[in-house]
Amino acid sequence: MYMRRCHPSFLSGRSASVSIRASILPRHHLRHSFSTTMAKLELSVPDLTLPDGNKIPMIGFGTGTAWYKAPGAKDQACIDATKTAIKVGYTHLDGAEMYNTEEELGDAIRASKVPREKLFVTTKVDDSKDSINDIPAALDRSLKNMGLEYVDLYLIHSPFFAKGDKQRLQKAWAEMEQVAAAGKAKSIGVSNFLKEHLDTILETCKVRPAINQIEFHPYLQHGDLLAYHKSKDIKVSAYAPQTPVTRAKGGPLDGYLDSLSKKYAVNPGEILLRWCVDQNVVAITTSSKEQRLSDMLRIFTFTLTPKEVEEISDLGKQHHFRAFWGHIFDANDKS
Numbered sequence: 001m002y003m004r005r006c007h008p009s010f011l012s013g014r015s016a017s018v019s020i021r022a023s024i025l026p027r028h029h030l031r032h033s034f035s036t037t038m039a040k041l042e043l044s045v046p047d048l049t050l051p052d053g054n055k056i057p058m059i060g061f062g063t064g065t066a067w068y069k070a071p072g073a074k075d076q077a078c079i080d081a082t083k084t085a086i087k088v089g090y091t092h093l094d095g096a097e098m099y100n101t102e103e104e105l106g107d108a109i110r111a112s113k114v115p116r117e118k119l120f121v122t123t124k125v126d127d128s129k130d131s132i133n134d135i136p137a138a139l140d141r142s143l144k145n146m147g148l149e150y151v152d153l154y155l156i157h158s159p160f161f162a163k164g165d166k167q168r169l170q171k172a173w174a175e176m177e178q179v180a181a182a183g184k185a186k187s188i189g190v191s192n193f194l195k196e197h198l199d200t201i202l203e204t205c206k207v208r209p210a211i212n213q214i215e216f217h218p219y220l221q222h223g224d225l226l227a228y229h230k231s232k233d234i235k236v237s238a239y240a241p242q243t244p245v246t247r248a249k250g251g252p253l254d255g256y257l258d259s260l261s262k263k264y265a266v267n268p269g270e271i272l273l274r275w276c277v278d279q280n281v282v283a284i285t286t287s288s289k290e291q292r293l294s295d296m297l298r299i300f301t302f303t304l305t306p307k308e309v310e311e312i313s314d315l316g317k318q319h320h321f322r323a324f325w326g327h328i329f330d331a332n333d334k335s
């Protein structure tokens with residue numbers, strides 16, 4: 001019998017530990033237990049408790065980036081990958097109006113036969129479209145696309161539509177509060193918001209944003225943004241968390257990630273996912289490959305030491321790389 005306790009700092013709610021033999025845990029501790037195809041091990045994904053009391057699984061499967069498409073015919077590969085993700089144990093599914101994959105997400109959910117309440121579904125209002133001017137209508141369209149009655153988390157995709165107009169941001173947030181009050185979004189949050197955008201919302205909000213989904217990896221740590229979130233009790237989720245391995249290889253982290261991946265017998269990308277989780281940051285990833293999806297769940301069988309987390313952060317600060325929203329930021333802007 002084997003069990004390894006996770007770093008207590010991020011554990012909250014039902015999943016008080018991660019085991020590779022679920023039989024040693026009471027069933028009610030598990031949001032959705034599963035067998036990895038890797039080694040037929042049973043694991044559970046821990047949750048992070050949001051400020052509103054709802055719980056979000058610490059790893060999410062994204063239907064953007066690799067799956068993003070123009071409106072039109074459904075992408076069967078996206079449906080299949082999402083079904084596979086659910087099958088191997090991902091209960092947290094990240095979508096967006098902008099990705100044009102909400103229908104695929106809904107199809108995969110229905111095909112998975114996993115009860116709706118066992119899943120954590122996110123979508124985002126597209127702020128580059130008129131949708132941002134009528135958020136209740138935008139969410140209704142998204143729910144129709146997915147064939148769902150509610151989402152677990154609804155996000156404003158980015159603050160850039162407001163172009164610095166504080167009242168536009170505050171109005172949009174008031175509409176987010178409306179959809180939460182109507183029960184169509186269990187939690188509400190934002191994405192790609194910087195300190196100034198969050199401060200603007202906090203000035204007038206009745207319900208504070210539960211979470212901010214940002215590009216976050218060692219090569220883009222946004223100065224003290226993480227500490228700021230902590231001080232305001234806003235949680236953080238990381239998209240593009242594996243960037244130093246997938247898009248920015250050749251940087252100062254390569255050697256250290258290799259040595260840690262040998263130590264923990266995982267891939268370097270998994271070390272980066274763990275680096276997020278060990279800082280209470282939810283990791284949003286994706287893959288088209290069942291084996292990789294399964295392998296990535298190994299991050300719940302080990303923890304990095306605080307020194308290793310710090311060393312990755314320090315090495316990461318020696319290099320700057322932004323994978324998304326490059327048209328908004330100057331090349332050297334680390335905010």
Ligand SMILES: NC(=O)c1ccc[n+]([C@@H]2O[C@H](COP(=O)([O-])OP(=O)(O)OC[C@H]3O[C@@H](n4cnc5c(N)ncnc54)[C@H](OP(=O)(O)O)[C@@H]3O)[C@@H](O)[C@H]2O)c1
Binds near residue numbers: 094292
């Ligand atoms: N809010 C926003 O503005 C925003 C922006 C971007 C993304 N997101 C969300 O975040 C999700 C994840 O973002 P991401 O795709 O950038 O996450 P990521 O975890 O950094 O990268 C995952 C991608 O990298 C590939 N990959 C993984 N390990 C690899 C390796 N060892 N070598 C080479 N390729 C590897 C995977 O492809 P394979 O298929 O080959 O495994 C997959 O396409 C998106 O789907 C979306 O839901 C949100």
